[in-house]
Amino acid sequence: MRFMVIVRLAKEPAAVPTRADLAEMGEFNDRLSKAGVLLEADGLKPTSKGARITFNGDQRTVIDGPFAETKELVCGFWIVEMKSKDEAIEWFRQAPCFDNGDTLEIRELHEAEDFAEAV
Amino acid sequence: MGDFERRLDTIWRIESPRLIAALARVTRDLALAEDIAQDAFVAALDRWRDGGVPENPGAWLMTIAKRRAIDRFRREDTLRAKTGELQRSTAHSISIESEIEMLDQDVGDDMLRLMFIACHPLLSREARVALTLRLVAGLTTAEIARAFLTSEPTIAQRIVRAKRMLAEARIPFELPSQAERMGRLSTVMEVIYLVFNEGYSATTGADVVRPALCEDALRLGRALTHLAPESGEVHALVALMELQSSRSAARAQTDGTPVLLADQDRSRWNRSSIRRGLSELERAHERGSLGPYGLQAAIAAVHARAATFEQTDWHGIAALYDALAEMMPTPVVRLNRAVAVGMAFGPEAALPLIDELEDEGALREYHLLPAVRADALERMMRYSEAALAFERAATLAKNERDRMFLHRRAAFCRNR
Structure with a gap:
């Protein structure tokens, strides 16, 4: 089964990660990759480069970044293939570089099989 | 627990x-x-x-x-x-x-050595599979037993016996020499692909442990691409498995009835598996000419790239099968080649290839040989011969669903 691990940081990080952080994260990703479980991973640029679209009836409101709130912003993700949620938890407990208040949210991805009845 | x-x-x-x-x-x-x-x-x-x-x-x-x-x-x-x-x-x-x-x-090759040992040619195929899943993939004996529809003591004993054999033969833990390396990598790849097929052949709705073998195999394969990055065939094997599993949601109905490639809803093919498969195939290409896994992956890639069955590049597939049949002239490969040739150049071109197999007495028990022949004859409007061939295929079919399908096609030809 596949999981998306969503990175929510307590505060928006510097535009570019430090070299030490990059190395440490690289090592962790390398371990995932060598175990054959890493499908995808990426970090997101600051919210100043992003935008939000809000839906309200027929109305679409577009707000350019940076976003007003600075807490719990999504800053990156992994997609991994794991045997169970437990395994994903065990792997990502060991993720480096995170600070007080940062969260990794682990969510299982739907597989096409899940929609078999709906099709 | x-x-x-x-x-x-x-x-x-x-x-x-x-x-x-x-x-x-x-x-x-x-x-x-x-x-x-x-x-x-x-x-x-x-x-x-x-x-x-x-x-x-x-x-x-x-x-x-x-x-x-x-x-x-x-x-x-x-x-x-x-x-x-x-x-x-x-x-x-x-x-x-x-x-x-x-x-x-870790000097970097511990895992590779472990894979080589677990897949040592001294051991039977079954033992290699069990040992690899246990030691390299970390599955429990119970899980392996469930996946292979056998009892836990059987698997446990298989593993114990395999380890004893390795110990008695004093198999060294050194990496094989450069000359041996490719051959030993092939045995590892064979084990991985066996595990994959075991999972792939499991029908939907069955115990989840069996389909999970596909993921286990993919994990092992991806890990192997890091351990032996120089080998194009290892990348090709991963490409082949990714491309095949991209179709897993579309290849059977909810009750398990298989859906032919021609009839599959391609919108249900998993795009990210296809993307990963194609990029692994790219890596295989970069490492030289394609081997047997590479050619099979390339064939799967042609299907993956076709938006509809009708748009399939059959000439490309036929050419790939030509190369594959030269490298691996097994009857099944040659039969598949005949199908591809038939799609690309018409049934007249396919028929001699099928006849050749029949004359050699190959695949005598395999219902698809007369079925493919019947299909070619039908397309050539030689209906009475086609009906006979479909009937023969039906008597060889292993399951009721196939048998009924073939009888229906025979009846259809008889009424023309």
């Missing part, structure tokens, strides 16, 4: 392959390596139950395992000295101990 035990199980699954691989390097004994790893785990379990699991359980286990390995070595060394069985020099003992000290210094 409590939360703590469940956590320990998961940690074992993640950490044990590396641990066993490292221990096998220093002890040169697979059974002993697994023993010590299990010992270390039991010790960790006792310690962590009260003190909590440390943030880096892998490093902890490695430290405990190191201590256990040295203890065992010293104990046996003393015993041997006492019985006078073997006079070991102090210098020799120190060198082995210092090697054990290096346990956590």
